[in-house]
Amino acid sequence: xxxxxxxxxxxxxxxxxxxxxxxxxxxxxxxxxxxxxxxxxxxxxxxxxxxxxxxxxxxxxxxxxxxxxxxxxxxxxxxxxxxxxxxxxxxxxxxxxxxxxxxxxxxxxxxxxxxxxxxxxxxxxxxxxxxxxxxxxxxxxxxxxxxxxxxxxxxxxxxxxxxxxxxxxxxxxxxxxxxxxxxxxxxxxxxxxxxxxxxxxxxxxxxxxxxxxxxxxxxxxxxxxxxxxxxxxxxxxxxxxxxxxxxxxxxxxxxxxxxxxxxxxxxxxxxxxxxxxxxxxxxxxxxxxxxxxxxxxxxxxxxxxxxxx
Numbered sequence: 001x002x003x004x005x006x007x008x009x010x011x012x013x014x015x016x017x018x019x020x021x022x023x024x025x026x027x028x029x030x031x032x033x034x035x036x037x038x039x040x041x042x043x044x045x046x047x048x049x050x051x052x053x054x055x056x057x058x059x060x061x062x063x064x065x066x067x068x069x070x071x072x073x074x075x076x077x078x079x080x081x082x083x084x085x086x087x088x089x090x091x092x093x094x095x096x097x098x099x100x101x102x103x104x105x106x107x108x109x110x111x112x113x114x115x116x117x118x119x120x121x122x123x124x125x126x127x128x129x130x131x132x133x134x135x136x137x138x139x140x141x142x143x144x145x146x147x148x149x150x151x152x153x154x155x156x157x158x159x160x161x162x163x164x165x166x167x168x169x170x171x172x173x174x175x176x177x178x179x180x181x182x183x184x185x186x187x188x189x190x191x192x193x194x195x196x197x198x199x200x201x202x203x204x205x206x207x208x209x210x211x212x213x214x215x216x217x218x219x220x221x222x223x224x225x226x227x228x229x230x231x232x233x234x235x236x237x238x239x240x241x242x243x244x245x246x247x248x249x250x251x252x253x254x255x256x257x258x259x260x261x262x263x264x265x266x267x268x269x270x271x272x273x274x275x276x277x278x279x280x281x282x283x284x285x286x287x288x289x290x291x292x293x294x295x296x297x298x299x300x301x302x303x304x305x306x307x308x309x
Contacts, residue, residue, distance in 0.1 A: 005031065005075055012060050023048055023056040031072045032234040035220060036118040039065055073218045104243070111234040111246035118232045119250070127213055127229055128257035131161070134211070135183030138176075140166040140201060144244060145189040152187070152251045159258055160269030166201070173197050182209040189215045189247065194222055202226045215247060 006028040026046050039050035057068040141149035146167035156163035214227040233246045259266045
């Protein structure tokens with residue numbers, strides 16, 4: 001199923017040079033990359049120059065690369081309903097479960113590959129350090145993102161960090177906002193459009209001086225000036241069923257990053273979790289990392305409990 005942008009590329013193709021046509025097709029087939037890569041990076045991806053990237057954007061009728069990005073972001077924002085996306089996805093699978101499996105895994109692999117290209121090591125380091133130093137980590141997510149917010153907070157607390165999800169909507173959300181402080185760091189998962197809760201959250205964070213990390217697929221341009229840091233995470237094609245595997249993968253890179261940055265704290269917290277589990281199990285337990293050298297074996301009649309996160 002082609003997008004409006006892909007249709008535009010097809011329409012403009014007769015007036016493009018061979019190189020411009022190749023670059024335009026790359027734009028149409030890799031719209032998430034266009035949103036996150038610079039002109040120089042796009043030139044490297046297409047084997048051209050940054051001047052060719054700009055020239056192609058103008059040949060397609062835009063004022064430059066920024067105008068082209070606005071059109072792509074707008075297309076993501078004005079995408080079809082969830083039911084429409086699922087209908088399109090199901091239609092493309094033509095009733096074949098084998099095709100559904102292969103297409104879904106391919107889409108997830110592509111999303112994670114795009115995530116790898118879009119995450120800047122310096123930005124990642126700064127986010128992990130900010131999480132580690134925050135007085136509290138709050139994680140905002142509504143709809144399907146709410147479950148990921150809950151999961152991320154559970155894992156953060158297991159690693160010894162104060163964390164809570166922000167998943168309520170309407171007037172109840174005001175009570176959640178009231179608890180945020182200047183030392184809070186808010187991870188914001190937001191896609192598609194800037195709804196009221198999101199806008200109020202960002203305004204409140206700016207007002208109290210709390211840092212924000214936006215995880216999004218298409219709201220970079222709309223919210224760039226209102227957040228501290230942004231990570232672009234793809235959710236698959238705009239006209240197909242939305243997938244969150246790349247978002248979950250990014251959140252888990254943050255967990256591993258925190259474990260790497262603060263090993264003593266995270267290990268101590270997980271050890272305490274294990275001891276509490278042993279108490280709840282109601283049996284004497286020898287707690288050890290599985291296979292770790294130099295640790296005593298469980299005594300006879302005891303129960304060995306190991307922890308994974």
